[in-house]
Amino acid sequence: MPRFSIVVPSHGVAGRLSQALDSVLAQSFGEFELIPVCDGPDAPTAGVATGYAERDCRVAPVHSPPVAGRAGARDAGLRAATGDWLLFLDGDDVLVPGALAALDARLGKTGDVDVLYFEHERTPWWVGEPTNPAAPVLAGTPDGVFPPERAPELTGVRLPAWSAAYRRAFLAERHLTFPAGHFTDVGFGGLVVLSAERVAVLRQVVVRHLLRRQGSRLDLPGEHHFELLDQAELVLAQAAEQGLSGERLGPLFEQLFAAVLKTAAHPRRLPGRRRAFFRRASGLYRRYRPAGFRTPAGSLGVQHRLLASGSYLAFRALRGANQAVARAASGVPRPRGLRTRLRYRRQLRRRLDRNLAVYCAYWGRGYVCNPAAIHAKARELAPHIRSVFLVEADRAHTVPKDVEYAVIGSREYWDVLARAKYLINNADFADAVVKRRGSVHLSTQHGTPLKKMGADRATYPVAAATGGFAGLPARVDRWDYSLSANRHSTEMWERAFPAAYETLEYGCPRNDVYCTATAADVARVRGELGVPEGKRALLYAPTHRDHATGFEPGLDLQALCEEIGDEYVVLLRAHHFYDRGGARGAGRVIDVTGHHSSEDVCLAADALITDYSSIMFDYANLDRPIVVYADDWDVYRELRGVYFDLMEAPPGRVARTPGELAALLRDGSYADEEAGALRAAFRERFCEFDDGRAAERVVRRVLLGEPPEALPPVVPLAERSPAPAATTLVRS
Structure with missing residues (x-):
């Protein structure tokens, strides 16, 4: 039986998974099993995990469907675990060197505690200093083994699941699993502390968490924010059933509603049902508010009082005032020239043209590469969509006569960029381009990467000196889709450009011709x-x-x-x-x-x-x-x-x-x-x-909105017929 079982859910982190697994396998303490949890046998991460399993018998991948979410993935790993202690890493996490040895040494001193909490480091993927948010949470706890009653501020809801080691027998005895849905760390963390009898702390960083540029997926707009209320209610109901003391219930209540109020005050998280969220939160507040609870000081205390009274209109007015101050302090990127800026701003206020697509390749070098291949296929499959190619003035003469184009920097250029629903590029649009709600940005990339790209260039001085880093985070955040020609590219793009886009493993559209060209085409080109x-x-x-x-x-x-x-x-x-x-x-x-x-x-x-x-x-x-x-x-x-x-x-x-x-x-x-x-x-x-149908898959999915299961399947490599070489070549 291994000392540690380390569970690593890997949904959406194919590009970072190898770093997480490497950080575990490189540990000096080797008595562990490593359990990557993949979406399925055909998922990008499954190939990565299988490769590790073939090289190291301590790696034992399991599968959990994406619909089960992070909670289901962790539970799948928990069920497969055989170690004395459980650790949960996200795919963006790494264990720091010596982490397992430090945990083993600390557990040797504490004995069989239920939970051992430790510090973690949050590291920005681009700029900024690392932070250790767990340190102040754990600072006031006793030095030795202690019952939770002695540290009432340690509620569990402010620490992620990957900031602790859990005795597997404790979780099994108390039937503790991860609550379904989003914000599962809040529910799990709270229930663990409510169930634990003996806990201890290691005042040392064990996990390093990579912060994505666009922030947590949990911060994205959507109905999933209502699930924060589900998790809060789950924990508060359990606390009430246990008859938790007022000394412990007060901090638990305050920390849960700090998270709830943060969401209620953030309109972009709840674009449609803010009043319903507030109303339900208000009901939970009144139902579970501890006797004698004192609201915090300052603006947060005002929000507490408004939530307690159910005063949504007053809460909205307070939120609006705060937003006005924030807007006044920020600027909007604009094109050069006063007239052009004003025109662009007017166009941004107009309705999106849902039948307009804008294409660009290599910063305006001409009608080439993946954007050109997708453009050609779109005119065939989606003729109702107007397509405009963006080119530099000195390349306009190279654009085919039947292709509509706009010269970069012109009024028409800014007009179509402001109003197009679809924006397709093999590099990036200008920093000044605003990502409008409802628009769809597709990065087609322009080749499979051998050399380091994007953020990965930063550690190579010669590459970094070429520039382009300052605006990279904001440009990548605009992407809705990133196109991939192979699993290698999928992993590397997610590393080089970490953001919330969806990867389309459809192939490289510019390469379609290699499967569709004929001997006559080859002869024609050689003649040209x-x-x-x-x-x-x-x-x-x-x-x-x-x-x-x-x-x-x-x-x-x-x-x-x-x-x-x-x-x-x-x-x-x-x-x-x-x-x-x-x-x-x-x-x-x-x-x-x-x-x-x-x-x-x-x-x-x-x-x-x-x-x-x-x-x-x-x-x-x-x-x-x-x-x-x-x-x-x-x-x-x-x-x-x-x-x-x-x-x-x-x-x-x-x-x-x-x-x-x-x-x-x-x-x-x-x-x-x-x-x-x-x-x-x-x-x-x-x-x-x-396989020759990459452009078709892109057009059907991105421009026509067809579901993935309706797209043409990829033709196996052995069944493809590449364009024939010239007859002079003796093929091997």
């Missing part, structure tokens, strides 16, 4: 790019390096062509930061950096040579050879940061020097059986959802 007939085309696509200035190819391409033979030509595609316009030929090296479509360029290529560019994940859908040219991998990994070791799991052969690369191409080993096996494993991991 100037690939000579009968030649093998090698696409060389290096990534941008934050530590470099300007574009340097990294390879002497003319020299490479001389070494590998006349049957090859090289298509050079630099990162889009170095777009120089047009497809230009120079002997056997054709510069295709300026060609509008990276998808076309990939279709034309018989093989890909890249370093660390995300193009490798897209190109893998074609099931054609890939060579990784990694002459500076160690430098790039240290300065830019990466999510996994590409050298351990490459999509094909790896070359470290120009000579190694030339040898691979000369002898054909770049496309041999071993290269094919590496590519197959890479495709299995990263081409999971790219």
Whole structure:
């Protein structure tokens, strides 16, 4: 029997789950079992948990349906637990180093207490100093083992479930489980203290909790706030049944109604039924108010008295006055120029246009990438929705003639941004764009991440120096959906951009063409790019390096062509930061950096040579050879940061020097059986959802509102037929 059972509900935290599990498995004290609770066998977190279970026998995943919520997930873990002591972590939590050893030592001194409370640290994911809110709660408690009567302020309702260790036999004897619904920590914490006889405290941080930028999901608007009243009533009714002393009942009552009043005074949490919430809270207040209870001082005391008297109109007036002061102290982001600001503000007051969608790609670089693919499919499946593409003025000429566009910064640009219901981007809209209630923001992303992104860049000085951090939290908070091409992306986006959006594991729309293009399409594109007939085309696509200035190819391409033979030509595609316009030929090296479509360029290529560019994940859908040219991998990994070791799991052969690369191409080993096996494993991991129907799934779900179960299912990898390569390539 293990000393500790550690239960980790994982709903919605695929990107952070590995950190939580790693923090447990790295503990110096090893007598534990780790129980990740996943939504189901096909959930993103299930794959993460299963991988850990295969590597460590102490990891034993269980399943709980999402509809059961956090309470159901914790109860599922509780039922599976076999340890003497139970710990509950959220998926955003980590155990600090030495935590289990400290708990074991403290429990060795206290004996079989029912509950051991400890401190925890709340750490902002972006800016701000860590806080330890449990420290003042536990400060006034006795040093040794004590009954709850000796610490009446320790009611349990102000501490999360993951701020204590529970004796499993105690929970079983008292039939204590997590109350269903939201705010389950309030009910569970209160019932535990009401049932406990012997408790103790460890004045040391054991758990570090990551605070999400948008705050707790419990703070979001909705009817679930009524469940706070359910939890408060559950605890107060139990206290009344036990005949709890006035000395203990007073602090319990005050702490519960501090939470209730905070919600009642927060109109955004209860957009529709604030009066009903207040009325029910008032009834509970009068029913359970302890004899002789003295209201707090100041504004909170006024709120107590208004709640006791049921004076909703007076309470609303007080709340309105407080909000007016807050509004006066805040500002609204605005576009530049007085006339434009006034026009934008007027447009924001108009009704949303529910048949208007706005698209943008790469900060206005043109009609490209995922937004363009979704736009094209929307015109087919949702022709009633007007679609406007946003582009910079110098790129307007590249937009197809039948596509409506607006130049970034123009009056029309601000008009459509103010009124569109749907806003779709592969990067981010300007900081000044206001997220309106009822609007839908979709971040399509622009590739599977190898290098660190978003908030994860902050610890890498070179990446951090590129800027864009100041407004990142507010921009991410606008997202309603984030698109993912594979489970790896799902996990990394949730880490890099933690917010309340829903992840759509639908595939990468720009990659649809790799499953739908024909041999004629491939021949057409090769002709447009100037690939000579009968030649093998090698696409060389290096990534941008934050530590470099300007574009340097990294390879002497003319020299490479001389070494590998006349049957090859090289298509050079630099990162889009170095777009120089047009497809230009120079002997056997054709510069295709300026060609509008990276998808076309990939279709034309018989093989890909890249370093660390995300193009490798897209190109893998074609099931054609890939060579990784990694002459500076160690430098790039240290300065830019990466999510996994590409050298351990490459999509094909790896070359470290120009000579190694030339040898691979000369002898054909770049496309041999071993290269094919590496590519197959890479495709299995990263081409999971790219089956040619990603754009359709997005349009049906986001623009047409179809339920997930009605969308086209993902075609298994083995059943897909990638676009054929040119006949000059001998396929492995």
